[in-house]
Amino acid sequence: MAQEEVDKILSQEYKLGFSVDIEADTVAPGLNEGVLRFISAKKEEPEWMLDLRIKALRKWEEMSEPHWAQLDYTPVDYQSVSYFSAPKQAPNSLDEVDEKILEAYEKLGIPLEEQKMLQGIAIDAVFDSVSVKTTYSKTLMDLGIIFCSISEAMREHPELVKKYMFSVVPMTDNYFATLNSAVFTDGTFVYVPKGVRCPMELSTYFRINAKNTGQFERTLIIADEGSYVSYNEGCSAPQRDENQLHAAVVELIANKNAEIKYSTIQNWYPGDEKGKGGIYNFVTKRGLCEGENSKISWTQVETGSSITWKYPSCVLKGDNSVGEFYSVAVTSKAQQADTGTKMIHIGKNTRSTIVSKGISAMHGQNTYRGLVKVSPNASGARNHSQCDSLLIGPNCGAHTFPYLESQNSFGQIEHEATTSKISDEQLFYLRQRNISEEDAVSMIVHGFCKEVFTQLPMEFAVEAKELLNLTLEGSVG
Amino acid sequence: MMNIKNMHAKIGDKEILKGLDLELQKGKIHVIMGTNGAGKSTLSKAIVGHYDVEVTQGEIIYKGKNLLEMEPEERALEGVFLSFQNPVEIPGVNNAYFLRNALNAKEKHHGQKETNAAEFLKLMRKHIEQLGMKPDMISRALNDGFSGGEKKRNEILQMEILQPEVIILDEIDSGLDIDALKSVSEGINRMKNGERTFLVITHYSRILDYIHPDYVHILQDGKIVKTGGPELVKILEAEGYQAVQKDL
Numbered sequence: 061m062a063q064e065e066v067d068k069i070l071s072q073e074y075k076l077g078f079s080v081d082i083e084a085d086t087v088a089p090g091l092n093e094g095v096l097r098f099i100s101a102k103k104e105e106p107e108w109m110l111d112l113r114i115k116a117l118r119k120w121e122e123m124s125e126p127h128w129a130q131l132d133y134t135p136v137d138y139q140s141v142s143y144f145s146a147p148k149q150a151p152n153s154l155d156e157v158d159e160k161i162l163e164a165y166e167k168l169g170i171p172l173e174e175q176k177m178l179q180g181i182a183i184d185a186v187f188d189s190v191s192v193k194t195t196y197s198k199t200l201m202d203l204g205i206i207f208c209s210i211s212e213a214m215r216e217h218p219e220l221v222k223k224y225m226f227s228v229v230p231m232t233d234n235y236f237a238t239l240n241s242a243v244f245t246d247g248t249f250v251y252v253p254k255g256v257r258c259p260m261e262l263s264t265y266f267r268i269n270a271k272n273t274g275q276f277e278r279t280l281i282i283a284d285e286g287s288y289v290s291y292n293e294g295c296s297a298p299q300r301d302e303n304q305l306h307a308a309v310v311e312l313i314a315n316k317n318a319e320i321k322y323s324t325i326q327n328w329y330p331g332d333e334k335g336k337g338g339i340y341n342f343v344t345k346r347g348l349c350e351g352e353n354s355k356i357s358w359t360q361v362e363t364g365s366s367i368t369w370k371y372p373s374c375v376l377k378g379d380n381s382v383g384e385f386y387s388v389a390v391t392s393k394a395q396q397a398d399t400g401t402k403m404i405h406i407g408k409n410t411r412s413t414i415v416s417k418g419i420s421a422m423h424g425q426n427t428y429r430g431l432v433k434v435s436p437n438a439s440g441a442r443n444h445s446q447c448d449s450l451l452i453g454p455n456c457g458a459h460t461f462p463y464l465e466s467q468n469s470f471g472q473i474e475h476e477a478t479t480s481k482i483s484d485e486q487l488f489y490l491r492q493r494n495i496s497e498e499d500a501v502s503m504i505v506h507g508f509c510k511e512v513f514t515q516l517p518m519e520f521a522v523e524a525k526e527l528l529n530l531t532l533e534g535s536v537g
Numbered sequence: 538m539m540n541i542k543n544m545h546a547k548i549g550d551k552e553i554l555k556g557l558d559l560e561l562q563k564g565k566i567h568v569i570m571g572t573n574g575a576g577k578s579t580l581s582k583a584i585v586g587h588y589d590v591e592v593t594q595g596e597i598i599y600k601g602k603n604l605l606e607m608e609p610e611e612r613a614l615e616g617v618f619l620s621f622q623n624p625v626e627i628p629g630v631n632n633a634y635f636l637r638n639a640l641n642a643k644e645k646h647h648g649q650k651e652t653n654a655a656e657f658l659k660l661m662r663k664h665i666e667q668l669g670m671k672p673d674m675i676s677r678a679l680n681d682g683f684s685g686g687e688k689k690r691n692e693i694l695q696m697e698i699l700q701p702e703v704i705i706l707d708e709i710d711s712g713l714d715i716d717a718l719k720s721v722s723e724g725i726n727r728m729k730n731g732e733r734t735f736l737v738i739t740h741y742s743r744i745l746d747y748i749h750p751d752y753v754h755i756l757q758d759g760k761i762v763k764t765g766g767p768e769l770v771k772i773l774e775a776e777g778y779q780a781v782q783k784d785l
Contacts, residue, residue: 484588485625491609492585492619493635493695494642503638507629507678 086145086273091138093117096242099144103211103245106218112231116241119232126235129398130427130459133367134303136340141305143243145273184209184248184264186277196260205289206251207262210278213249220251224282228311228348228375236307236342236369240276244309247277252287252318261517263292274305281311283318285351290321292520303331303366307342316351316378323516324360324372325524331366333422335394338366345372346402349381349410357384358401359515361524366395371429373402376410376438383412386512390528391424391456400430400461405441405471414445417509420456427459434471441471449479450508452501480508502529538563538734539584539604539703544595546583553579555759557595561703566735566748568770571756572778577738578622580756581707584736585619586612599703614646616702620692620709627679632691633661635679640698664697667727669720686717693724704728705736710744722747742770 087098093114100110125135184195184207200207206217214221231241248264266277283289306328312320322345331338341364347356358372374383385401403412418426432443449458460477482504490500505528506513513521539561546554553576561567571577582590584597586609597604604612627635641651652660658675665674668690680688689709696704706725710718725735725748737750745767753769754761755778763769772780 480628483625486627488587488609489621489625489627490635490639492613492621493639493699494610494613494646495639496610496642499638499642503630503635504627507627507631510629 086142089140089142091117091141091143091243095143099243099245102144102146103214105211105214108218108222109214112226113242116231116238117243120235120238120242123232123235123238129369129429130425130461131367131369131396131398133340133396136303136305138239142273143276144245146245184262186246186248186264186266186275200258200260203256203259204253205256205258206249208249210244210247210249210280213280217249217251220282221249221280224311224313225278225280226311228313228346229309229344234344237309237344240278240307240309240344243274244276244278247279247308248281248291249279250281250289250291252283252289254284255286256284257287258289261290261292263294265294274307276306277308279308279310281320281322282313283315283320283354285315286317287315288319288321290323290517292323292325292517294325294327294523303338303340304329305340305342306365308344310343310345310372312345312347312356314347314349314351314354314356314381317353318351319355319357320347321357321517322347322359322372323520324358324362325520325527326360326362326364326368327527328364329366330364330393330395333393335366335423338395339364340367341365341370342367343370345370346375347373347383348375349378349383349407351381352378352407353380354378355382355384357382357386357515359384359386359512360388360399361512361516361527362387362389362397362399363527365397368395368397368399370397370399371401373404374412375404375406376412376441377406378410379407380409380411381407382410384515385412385414385416385430386515387416388419388509388512388524388528389417389426389428390419390421391426392421394423396425396427398427398429400428402431403433403443405432405434405438405443408438409440409442410438411441412443414443414447415511416445416447417512418447418449418458419452419505419508420449420458421452423455425457425459427461429461429463431463431465432473432475434466434468434473436467438468439470441468443471443473445473445475447475447477448508449477450505451479451481538599540598541580541584542596542598544580544583544592544597546579546590546592546595548579548589548591552593553590553759554583557756557760559754559761561734561736562751563734564729564731565751566729566737567752567754568737568739568745568750569754569756569761570739570742570770570773573740575756576759577756578707581619581705581736581738584612584705585609585617610642613701614643618696618699618701618704620689620696620704620706622707622711624680624683624688624692626681626683628681630679632677632679633658633675636661636695636698639695643699660698661694664694668694668697668724669716670694685712686714689713689721690717690724693721696728697724700728702732703734703736705738707738708740709737710739710741718744719747742774745770 087095096113197207229237232238252258314320328339349356356374362368376383383403389397389399391397401414416428418428420426428447434441447460451458458479462475464473487500516524541559544554544557569577579590583592592605637657644651670690750767753765755763
């Protein structure tokens, strides 16, 4: 009886499913060298970049899509996807950004106009294939911090891009990363110079608007010696019947004593309860703790997408470096997620922490997949992993695949895993104590996710909680 | 205070309550005794609207309304409290956070000012001490890893903080050692104020040495078969349920 109510609430409409009607330059579907030339020309890229793109495409053509993940989906026809779409008017300043785009961001709660900008948060807004606006760039520039679109970085800071791009995620790392290397359109570039502590949260908001278009962004963040930066990423897409492809690459580099904190709130359109529509999210995210005492921390709240394939990882190369992965992944309706992390311990006394919370409801399928690897030289390496699954209702699933590889007998790896259900008894108990069914579910789920939410920057923790409430409001019975 | 009329209820396909009548008097302590399977827990679940129980006939008149038409949380907000026989564990939900939400929900419902976090902690500490509970009860997750005795004391703690009007205690005495039984009973006695009504469901007369009932009802096969004063407990103790049945 109560289960029906729960399902009703769970199948609530996606709130960000609108699209705006703007004039766009969209390249015809299909993937070939001509498309790469078109993208490269549109972005006024240097010649070397085009050469790299073509190289990646050749490699990609020899590769095949991986199917080891616990995911079941209709195959992607890569030739029917359009690889570039941009609003027709290329904006040079905010005054030139199409009003409809500004309105679209307003609707998403992300005002880009200077007087309305979010206090203390600098934003790069990526609309389909291009960055439409980066706020606070000038303020940051005074500190020597570069925060701009990756297209701009290729033109303005080619030496940094050449040095670091593909250094953490090699061009041919995997099928989706290789595809991205060929066709990537925009994304964010951040460079924080030696000893600088970035005074505000840096944030990118990715929005897919155009129909039948993939989004392939690349993000590159470099924290030089002794610097600190906290970066946040948010995403959403219109509600459409067909599946849309999103294949991003994120590379982080933390030099000696530097720290990067990377938070994601992923809210792509999840598709409907029958599995129709929604974003295919195939993402490669990896951070390199290059220098000693460096630290990279990933926090992700994954509530959207119909398919999620994503393993934000840390390569702990510097001695005493630290990697962290905190994740909440929610699969409701017919969503499937195969997500987790890789912690590669190379340096001595490296430490990693993994906290993964998977929530499954309705027909959602949630898989944690993680690798902890301790290399022969990584003496004193330590890892602690905790993977918890919460099931809501009888038709969902949770799966855990932890892989441990230790080549050093002085390493220490701990793994804990639990699976629990929100039971009728728990809900009833809370309702008998004055708490409404919706609040009861929310209380139990938030209790379950608490360790991860405390890792998010304040504003984003609030957003994450609200998002979770929207996705799961009132569940169970 | 609460009038249960001709109640029929089933769990699954099995009819458990078969025309039960019971009138609870304001400010009084009612005790229900009966053998296993007589329907004691079903009665308490039916009053609070538990999902397991389907009421097929009858009504419960409370504050001029039929309680059976209200959602479980509405019944709670109107002052009906059940101390659970086996309180469920809710990992990750902080005990103090939960209880303040429960209290604030009630305050909001009655248009009162909501107790803030600082005031609440003070209140909770006071009651924890009174009940002889450990101070970490504030920070632990709700019932998570609690011993049987800790769970029961936590139920009494909630009762004392939420200040309900009708209190149903479902086997509050089961599994308690003598010290826990004493502090739980003291908690119950502190709540007596001539206004509150208690419905104590128990197998044993042990707790009745500490809380003194006004009425004792014998529940057999889904009906109240006998109602009397505290003397009924003595008869039961001496001669067992069969003696009472023979009387009928």
